[in-house]
Amino acid sequence: MKMVFLGPPGAGKGTIAVRAKEFFNIPHISTGDLFRSNIKNETQLGLKVKEILASGGLVPDSVTIEMVKNRIAEPDCKNGFILDGFPRTIPQADALAEMTDIDAVVNFVVPMEEVVKRLSGRRMCPSTGRLYHIVFNPPKVEGKDDETGEDLIQRPDDKEDAIVHRLEVYESQTKPLIDYYRKKGLIKEIDASVKPSDVFERLKAAL
Numbered sequence: 001m002k003m004v005f006l007g008p009p010g011a012g013k014g015t016i017a018v019r020a021k022e023f024f025n026i027p028h029i030s031t032g033d034l035f036r037s038n039i040k041n042e043t044q045l046g047l048k049v050k051e052i053l054a055s056g057g058l059v060p061d062s063v064t065i066e067m068v069k070n071r072i073a074e075p076d077c078k079n080g081f082i083l084d085g086f087p088r089t090i091p092q093a094d095a096l097a098e099m100t101d102i103d104a105v106v107n108f109v110v111p112m113e114e115v116v117k118r119l120s121g122r123r124m125c126p127s128t129g130r131l132y133h134i135v136f137n138p139p140k141v142e143g144k145d146d147e148t149g150e151d152l153i154q155r156p157d158d159k160e161d162a163i164v165h166r167l168e169v170y171e172s173q174t175k176p177l178i179d180y181y182r183k184k185g186l187i188k189e190i191d192a193s194v195k196p197s198d199v200f201e202r203l204k205a206a207l
């Protein structure tokens with residue numbers, strides 16, 4: 001199964017992808033995670049994209065397309081994958097169509113006010129990327145990862161200014177992909193405003 005997870009920032013794509021990759025036994029490819037890992041390791045790519053991510057803008061298509069093309073050519077992707085955060089523009093979607101056929105595009109539908117709450121309360125373990133939310137999914141000990149005990153961090157792009165910019169970028173550049181994939185008959189819409197376990201049940205039912 002080759003899937004694309006589409007939806008606004010904070011819709012819960014990453015949260016559900018963690019469950020879906022186990023269930024379908026396919027890799028979860030998050031372009032945001034790939035960029036963040038490059039930033040953490042201070043690679044050339046990381047240095048190039050650090051400011052772009054912090055501001056909430058998009059990395060140039062050419063860079064992102066090349067990175068995804070290389071990643072889905074790896075052997076673990078031969079039975080499928082979950083693409084989370086890619087494509088995000090029409091040129092990226094066209095490039096993906098040239099790389100491979102996609103079986104389903106899942107659109108996570110969440111009201112904007114809920115998205116803002118989810119993003120502003122998100123916390124992350126810096127080494128594992130494990131996700132929390134200060135209200136909806138708090139850690140056992142405030143501010144600490146449940147398994148490693150490390151201090152949780154807030155992503156730089158979860159600060160208010162960057163959230164506003166990311167939502168604008170989503171509206172202008174990514175939302176048009178819903179129609180793009182609807183015309184291709186690939187869209188599965190799920191109401192993702194409920195708790196993660198229910199969103200996951202809806203995902204399985206939709207697929």
Ligand code: AP5
Nearest residue numbers: 009010011012013014015031032059085118122132133196
């Ligand atoms: P990326 O990392 O992809 O960010 P995003 O799309 O903005 O998505 P998020 O990770 O913010 O949200 P999510 O939907 O995964 O929600 P999550 O599960 O974490 O991209 C970051 C940046 O990288 C971009 O801005 C851009 O600069 C660059 N980039 C990436 N891809 C690119 C591309 N293709 N082209 C160009 N640039 C690119 O959940 C959010 C919070 O809500 C968490 O705290 C979670 O615990 C909570 N939560 C989740 N589900 C629920 C629920 N059902 N109920 C209650 N709380 C919930």
